[in-house]
Amino acid sequence: SSFLRQTYGQRIQNHTNPAAKLLLETMERKKTNLAVSVDVVKSKDFLAIIDAVGPFVCLVKTHIDILEDFDYSTIQRLQDLSVKHDFVIFEDRKFADIGNTVALQYSSGVHKIANWSHITNAHPVPGPSIISGLSSVGLPLGRGLLLLAEMSTRGALATGSYTEDAVRMARANRDFVIGFIAQRTMEGVGLQSHSVDNDDFLTLTPGVGLDSKGDAMGQQYRTPRQVILESGCDVIIVGRGIYGKDPSLVDEIKLQAQRYREAGWQAYQERISA
Ligand code: 5IU
Numbered sequence: 001s002s003f004l005r006q007t008y009g010q011r012i013q014n015h016t017n018p019a020a021k022l023l024l025e026t027m028e029r030k031k032t033n034l035a036v037s038v039d040v041v042k043s044k045d046f047l048a049i050i051d052a053v054g055p056f057v058c059l060v061k062t063h064i065d066i067l068e069d070f071d072y073s074t075i076q077r078l079q080d081l082s083v084k085h086d087f088v089i090f091e092d093r094k095f096a097d098i099g100n101t102v103a104l105q106y107s108s109g110v111h112k113i114a115n116w117s118h119i120t121n122a123h124p125v126p127g128p129s130i131i132s133g134l135s136s137v138g139l140p141l142g143r144g145l146l147l148l149a150e151m152s153t154r155g156a157l158a159t160g161s162y163t164e165d166a167v168r169m170a171r172a173n174r175d176f177v178i179g180f181i182a183q184r185t186m187e188g189v190g191l192q193s194h195s196v197d198n199d200d201f202l203t204l205t206p207g208v209g210l211d212s213k214g215d216a217m218g219q220q221y222r223t224p225r226q227v228i229l230e231s232g233c234d235v236i237i238v239g240r241g242i243y244g245k246d247p248s249l250v251d252e253i254k255l256q257a258q259r260y261r262e263a264g265w266q267a268y269q270e271r272i273s274a
Helices: 008-014 018-030 043-056 072-085 099-107 129-141 160-171 224-230 250-272
Strands: 034-038 059-062 088-095 119-122 144-148 177-181 202-205 235-238
Touching: 008 018, 018 088, 018 144, 018 177, 018 202, 034 043, 034 250, 043 059, 043 072, 043 250, 059 072, 072 088, 088 099, 099 129, 119 129, 129 144, 144 160, 160 177, 224 235, 224 250, 235 250
Parallel strands: 034 059, 034 235, 059 088, 088 119, 119 144, 144 177, 177 202, 202 235
Antiparallel strands: none
16 A cells, blocks of 8 residues: 555654655654745844744755855754754755765865765766765765755746656665655556555655745645645745745744644545545
């Protein structure tokens, strides 16, 4: 039977990767499948939003390269908040180069992503060598990788056989690849119809909004219910739907985080009891 009927807690045993286990444990412990994506350019706003949403999320997704006043002390503060509020860190780096280059981008530069981000992600476009490059850095540190199997944007090219090949690449690298960024579960994708899928991957899904259908730059939003219950995804990733336009409105940000958390958890409870 499907992994989608199991609780997050039951699914911990299906995983060996420490980052996958940590995420599932956090979801079970805090009773939340909400991740917040914090795309703001000032470190002060970045940290204030994370401190506000921290109690309600299992994971915080970052784009560390958009901080205009970045210095490494921001990372220390992010890590302190991750301990204070008990959430996993996911740097949405979307690596896409040859193995040797992504290994350097992951370990080095000013951001040193592998040092602090439990989870990162990569485009499968270069083929399996991108996984070996990243895993040479990340696996010894207990990190996990998500492959970008699909995207939320209108006209995305990651569809059909590209998506199926991404899933095959993941199945061949179960130690490091813990799941997908996708719009639906990849369970059974690319398998013969009679074969059983033994690989419990995590599906993290951006493009989630309760009040808007999209933005002016191709983003498309679906509701937590569509994502978790109807499409079998595991984590909803919400950005502007939660922090809106004004990062100083801390009470409003907390209210929105609670609202998305409830919607996501309700959809999950319906799913496991179906
Ligand atoms: N993101 C998407 N769609 C995708 C992928 C990543 O929106 O298919 I892959 C990122 C971009 C942004 C966040 O950091 O998720 C969504 O932010 P909003 O909820 O503000 O649209």
